[in-house]
Amino acid sequence: MSESVDQLLKTYLQSCDYSIDSSSRKKALEMSCLCCHVYGGEGHLPDGWLVCTREVEGLKKRDESCGFRSELYTNGSKYVLAFAxxxxxxxxxxxxxxxxxxxxAYKLAAANAAxxxxxxxxxxxxxxxHSLGGGLATAAAVFTGAPAITFNPAWLSSSTRSxxxxxxxxxVINYVIFAEALDVFQRHPQLLNSVPAGAFFAGLLSxxxxQQFGTFKYIYCKVIHDRPHYIDAHLIETIIEELRKENGEKISASDLAASSLHEDVMGGMAQLVQQKMSVIMEVVASVMSKQFSAGGFGSS
Structure with missing residues (x-):
């Protein structure tokens, strides 16, 4: 299995586009700061941006029953609906x-977007x-036709697309930390089979x-090689830190062997699973309950 995994990761290494021009980097940094702020009002808003105080009839920014959080921001002429x-x-x-x-949450995101x-x-x-919020932003975009910028986004399932x-x-422009867990496993769900409790999620993803939408731009960050902190590659704070670097870290496919990446990703995931096993099992139980009550995957 190791050879096939290494081949998958070699293809991944060679396919990532790291080209981000200065104007795109500036725009991405602004949007990433909004993404950070929407989690709970933390972090500084970009210059010129404020929480929009104008009321939009019917807009429901929060619904804790489905873990939904959003906020509407404006710079005076443009409006950005950000999702946590x-x-x-x-x-x-x-x-x-x-x-x-x-x-x-996805239905609410689309309704709010409209x-x-x-x-x-x-x-x-x-x-x-960002993350789940990136998936919600993508859903909002494909539902309304207005553009989106996302960070380490969740992809859309066939049920959501339909x-x-x-x-x-x-x-849709997606900025992704190279080799962070969500992106790797959405592209190659079979890799989850070697992670404790991973086979369940591999089956879910498959x-x-x-399906992904839009253009993907990758950002290299050395944290992916630090196994105890591998999950930090997924955080919005990590993206902000890397976008603030004028030119970013440099990497080419020849700099990193697929076998080394395999060890970093799987070692980092093992650390994550160990830390979050109780939450993972609760998620498994919740999904199985919904699945069985509805009669199978993808039921509506």
Whole structure:
């Protein structure tokens, strides 16, 4: 299995695009700071950006029953609806429930997106989000036609696409830390089979036929080689830190062997599973309950 894994990771290494020009980096940094702020009002808002105080009728920024958090920001002429990622067990459950077509958060994101576009106009609105929030921002974009910028995003399941996909060619730009866990395992779910409790999630990802949208730009960060802190590669704070570096860390496919990457990724995941096993098992139980009550994967 090791050779096939190394080949998968070699292909991954060679396919990543690290080209980010200065204007795109600046825009991405602004959006990533909004993503950080939406988690709980922490972090500094970018210069010129404020929480929008104008009321939008029907807009529901939070729903703790499905772990949903969002905020609307403005710079005076443009409006960005930002979505938080996983911040508690409920939002962790919601990430997995999307894979079996049972996520209320994705439906709420799309409904809110339509309200904001109606209020301010398609050309004045965009979406952003990190992790689960990146998936929500993507859903908002494909539902309304307004663009999105995401960070380490969740991909959309076939159930979500069948319900929300109206604009498949909408502009979505995804910024991803190279070799962070979510991106690697969405691309290659079979790698999860060697992680404790991973086979369940490998099956979920495969059965849900997840699909990426838009352009992917990669950012290299040395934390992926630090196994006790491997999961930090997924954090929005790590993305902000790397985007603040004018030119970013440099890497080429020849600098890192696939076998070394295999050891870093799987070693880092083993550390993560050990730390989060209780939450992982709760997510498994929650998804199985929904799956069996609905009669199988992808039921609506």
């Amino acid at each position: 990622g996983v911040h508690d067990n409920r939002s962790a459950f919601e990430s997995a429930l999307q894979l079996v077509g049972k996520s209320d 309200l904001v576009v109606s209020a301010f106009g398609l050309s004045n609105v965009s979406f952003t989000g 319900e929300l996909l109206k604009f498949p060619s909408v502009e 059965n849900s036929k997840i």
